[in-house]
Amino acid sequence: MASRPGFLTDWPWTPLGSFKYIVLAPLVIDSIYSYVTTRDHEKLMIVALTVWRIVHSQIWISLSRYQTAKGTKRIVNKSIEFDQVDREQTWDDQIIFNSLILYLTKLYVLGTNNIPFWRTDGLILVALLHAGPVEFIYYWFHRALHHHFLYSRYHSHHHSSIVTEPITSVVHPFAEHIGYTLILGLPLTTTLLCGTVSAVSILVYATYIDFMNNMGHCNFELIPRSLFSILPPLKFLCYTPSFHSLHHTQFRTNYSLFMPMYDYIYGTTDESSDSLYETSLEKEEDKPDVIHLTHLTSLDSIYHLRLGFASLSLHPLSSQCYLFIMMKPFTQIISFILTSFSFPTFVFERNRFRDLTLHSHLLPKFSSHYMSQQQKECINKMIEAAILEAEKKGVKVMSLGLLNQACN
Numbered sequence: 001m002a003s004r005p006g007f008l009t010d011w012p013w014t015p016l017g018s019f020k021y022i023v024l025a026p027l028v029i030d031s032i033y034s035y036v037t038t039r040d041h042e043k044l045m046i047v048a049l050t051v052w053r054i055v056h057s058q059i060w061i062s063l064s065r066y067q068t069a070k071g072t073k074r075i076v077n078k079s080i081e082f083d084q085v086d087r088e089q090t091w092d093d094q095i096i097f098n099s100l101i102l103y104l105t106k107l108y109v110l111g112t113n114n115i116p117f118w119r120t121d122g123l124i125l126v127a128l129l130h131a132g133p134v135e136f137i138y139y140w141f142h143r144a145l146h147h148h149f150l151y152s153r154y155h156s157h158h159h160s161s162i163v164t165e166p167i168t169s170v171v172h173p174f175a176e177h178i179g180y181t182l183i184l185g186l187p188l189t190t191t192l193l194c195g196t197v198s199a200v201s202i203l204v205y206a207t208y209i210d211f212m213n214n215m216g217h218c219n220f221e222l223i224p225r226s227l228f229s230i231l232p233p234l235k236f237l238c239y240t241p242s243f244h245s246l247h248h249t250q251f252r253t254n255y256s257l258f259m260p261m262y263d264y265i266y267g268t269t270d271e272s273s274d275s276l277y278e279t280s281l282e283k284e285e286d287k288p289d290v291i292h293l294t295h296l297t298s299l300d301s302i303y304h305l306r307l308g309f310a311s312l313s314l315h316p317l318s319s320q321c322y323l324f325i326m327m328k329p330f331t332q333i334i335s336f337i338l339t340s341f342s343f344p345t346f347v348f349e350r351n352r353f354r355d356l357t358l359h360s361h362l363l364p365k366f367s368s369h370y371m372s373q374q375q376k377e378c379i380n381k382m383i384e385a386a387i388l389e390a391e392k393k394g395v396k397v398m399s400l401g402l403l404n405q406a407c408n
Contacts, residue, residue, distance in 0.1 A: 006153030008175035011093045024050070024096060027103045042106055042114060045199060050099045052203075053210055054092060060166035060214035062307045067220040069307075069350040069359070071286030075219050075245045075276070078163045079352060087160065091167035094177050098206075101181065105192075115197055122196035126205050129187035131237070131259065137183050139262040142255045145176070164248055169213035184209060212258040216244040221280035236261040242277045246270040286350065288359040291390050293345060293383065294401035295363045295370075296338075299331050305362070307348050338364050342378050345386040361386060363404060370403045379404075 013020040024047075031043035068074060145155040154176045161168045172180070187205060191197040215222070216239055223240050239260050247254040253270035256263045263269040296302060303309055349360040363382055369375040383404055390398045 004152040005157075006150075006173070006175065008178070009154070009157075009173040011090065011097075011174045013093075013096070014090075020093070020096065024099060027099065030103075040112075040114075042110075042199075043103065046099060046102045046106065049102070049203060049206060050095060053095050053098075053206065056207065056210050057091070057095075057167060057214060058309075060218060064166050064214075064218040064220065065307050066346070066348065067218070069347045071283070071350065073221045073280055073283050075221060075242050075280045076163045076249065080161075080163050080165065084161050084163075084168075087157075088165065088167050088171045091170050093174075094170045094172075097174075097177060098181065101185075102202075109192070115199060117198060118200045119196050119198040122191045122194075122198050122201045123204065125191050125194070125196055126187040126201050129190055130205070134183055134186055135257050135259045135262060137186075138180075138257040139255055139266075141179060141183060142257070143268075146252065146255075159248060159251065162248055164217040164219050164245065166214035166218050168248075169217040212239075216241055216258070219245065221277060221283075225281065236264060240277055242280045243270075243273050246273060246276060286357055286359070287393055288350075288395055289356045290358045290397045290399070291361055291386075291395050292358070292399045292401070293361045293363060293386055293404055295403055296366045299335055299366060300327070301366070302331070302334055303327070305348055335366065338366065338369070342382065345382060363401075367403060 011020075013023050016022060027043065028047055031047050034040040035044050071077075144150060151159075154173045158168070158172050158176075161171070170177075188197060188202060191201060218241050221240060221242050223238075228235055237259050239254075239256060239258055243254055243260060247270075250270055253268050254260070254263055254273065255268055260269065343364045345361045345363050347359050348362050351358045351360075363379070363386070365375065365379055365382075370379065383400070387398060
């Protein structure tokens with residue numbers, strides 16, 4: 001929450017809590033009905049885009065938390081506080097909001113008119129409008145948000161997260177998101193008015209925005225030096241995670257959306273941008289002092305890992321009905337994969353206690369696998385390999401989960 005919450009801070013569906021997706025029910029029902037009766041698939045494409053954006057973001061969340069646990073190329077070497085995890089549970093509100101806008105546009109602007117699947121001129125226009133007006137307007141809008149009046153009422157909510165995660169990128173008050181939607185919607189609105197909009201341009205532009213937002217807040221450096229060596233101008237057209245991380249630690253520099261050129265033009269580039277980029281790339285994997293090798297228990301325990309859904313890992317016992325009923329097909333697929341193939345152990349959580357670094361590693365097998373004679377030899381080899389790897393890293397203490405002890 002901002003230090004002095006302003007007008008339209010809360011989202012309209014905030015009182016619905018975890019049932020907020022019910023506001024998309026008319027969209028889903030109408031899209032299915034339109035497809036069945038008139039073969040109109042465009043509303044169904046909006047639903048598909050909504051699902052894709054959620055999956056895309058979840059991939060970034062899991063990747064970022066895995067890299068953070070490893071410590072490789074980490075930018076800000078601090079832990080995430082519990083209040084940040086709670087605050088960022090609303091990251092999908094903007095996806096709901098954008099989906100409703102697309103649906104209303106289709107309903108009341110396009111009507112029965114269908115948009116083409118592909119238009120090259122529309123894609124080019126979207127790219128030019130983003131690089132020009134969108135980046136320029138966003139830069140000055142972002143600087144305005146850092147004025148003490150707007151910052152205390154709105155933007156301080158976003159900057160409460162010093163150690164960023166991908167979803168930090170979209171955690172803003174509702175009023176702020178209205179401004180972002182108006183700015184980022186300029187390319188698609190213009191192509192719609194010009195008659196050059198297409199399904200591909202909507203998908204590509206939405207995916208580009210999500211990709212760059214998630215990458216800029218992932219808190220580990222992933223863009224190789226070679227890319228900037230081959231294409232030097234790319235430095236002005238594509239930011240790096242370390243570039244934007246400085247905005248969250250220094251506050252008054254690196255205001256650009258995705259293209260740092262306006263920071264260079266107006267002299268707001270942080271002087272340590274290049275050095276932080278270099279040092280972040282050179283950071284090696286953590287050398288833990290203690291490793292706890294644990295394992296999965298029941299089938300739904302995969303959802304309780306912090307690498308996945310934070311809301312489920314926070315309340316593992318209150319979501320069993322939802323997990324078993326709604327997610328059962330996916331759970332069975334995961335179980336089959338883990339049963340059929342052998343995967344190495346991996347780190348999924350990192351904690352610091354004074355001068356000690358503690359890692360939790362997962363042996364990806366369920367409790368039922370430990371009862372199978374066919375799996376026993378495989379599990380023993382995985383445990384042995386994990387112990388040898390820990391010894392090679394100089395780990396001082398390694399503890400085994402209950403079934404790992406029994407199996408070994």
